Amino acid sequence: DQQVKQNSPSLSVQEGRISILNCDYTNSMFDYFLWYKKYPAEGPTFLISISSIKDKNEDGRFTVFLNKSAKHLSLHIVPSQPGDSAVYFCAATTMINTGNQFYFGTGTSLTVIP
């Protein structure tokens, strides 16, 4: 049972425009959320995170929004650049489970068109 879902397998955006990547989760115990970026033949790299006590976190061009009531988070990239083309995974975790493991979505492949 997929606890973290990314329903858009792919997204194409023009350079300079906003990219919005979405993620939904089902487990109300999740209290920490992350976005990872992955280039081909490389491991995922951490991008940005948000705790459940916040509803927004910004880091440069990247902003993550959390809507706990809707169990939804989104990643905004403004402005989008060709180097942002990659697969983006959202992940969630909870302090309840002993290993604090991440649950990952299936990823969204972002293409930024020059």
Added chain:
Amino acid sequence: NAGVTQTPKFRVLKTGQSMTLLCAQDMNHEYMYWYRQDPGMGLRLIHYSVGEGTTAKGEVPDGYNVSRLKKQNFLLGLESAAPSQTSVYFCASRYRARSEAFFGQGTRLTVV
């Protein structure tokens, strides 16, 4: 500072062969994880460890074993490889809860 290093990067196995994937981290992290990535499936947790000498099963543990004899190393073993274990394997480590995990570069394993 190497971060998380996986060995080997690529491997082709015949069905029934065994092998061990090595993950080494130099960040003194307590938690270590093994994931596999398959098309359309995202990253799925195989096994994890919350400290030296401890291991636990994740979401898809069947056919794999792990050991964490030293804090910096986390080994993933396949005793009798099957074609269904063809995948890209990622190791990750993290310092504590509510912190990001750092990933290795991956091991592409093909079982024929």
